[in-house]
Amino acid sequence: QVQLVESGGGLVQAGGALRLSCAASGFTFSSYIMSWYRQAPGKERELVATITSGGDSTNYADSVKGRFTISRDNAKNTVYLQMNSLKPEDTAVYYCNVRIRLIMRWGQGTQVTVSS
Numbered sequence: 001q002v003q004l005v006e007s008g009g010g011l012v013q014a015g016g017a018l019r020l021s022c023a024a025s026g027f028t029f030s031s032y033i034m035s036w037y038r039q040a041p042g043k044e045r046e047l048v049a050t051i052t053s054g055g056d057s058t059n060y061a062d063s064v065k066g067r068f069t070i071s072r073d074n075a076k077n078t079v080y081l082q083m084n085s086l087k088p089e090d091t092a093v094y095y096c097n098v099r100i101r102l103i104m105r106w107g108q109g110t111q112v113t114v115s116s
Contacts (some may be wrong), residue, residue, distance in 0.1 A: 002026040002105045004096040009110030015090040016114070018060055020081040021094030022107060028055075032100065036081045038092035038112075045095070049081060064090075086114045 007018040020036070029052055039045040049070035050059045058070050069082040078094060093109040 003105035006107045006110040011113045017084045022113040029077040035097040040092040088116045
């Protein structure tokens with residue numbers, strides 16, 4: 001079955017950096033677009049970044065452009081989110097996502113907390 005397991009979250013001061021990882025299994029990872037979403041308390045889940053199956057194209061939410069970088073290693077079935085210059089408003093649970101046959105699949109999420 002499809003599994004997405006996020007890791008790398010934690011508590012960091014404003015201006016700091018974190019690298020999230022998402023290990024995928026149960027599907028042909030290299031064939032699918034992968035995304036990172038986040039959900040802050042009391043807010044809707046929002047798309048943060050997307051990367052194509054081959055890793056040749058990426059897209060970002062305006063709020064993270066220039067600070068976050070999504071990447072993938074198809075040999076390791078893993079997608080990453082490098083987060084630099086973190087701000088308190090980046091505090092959220094971050095989720096890895098893949099859409100397979102119109103069904104959105106999610107990991108359990110990893111908490112990122114940025115203190116001011």
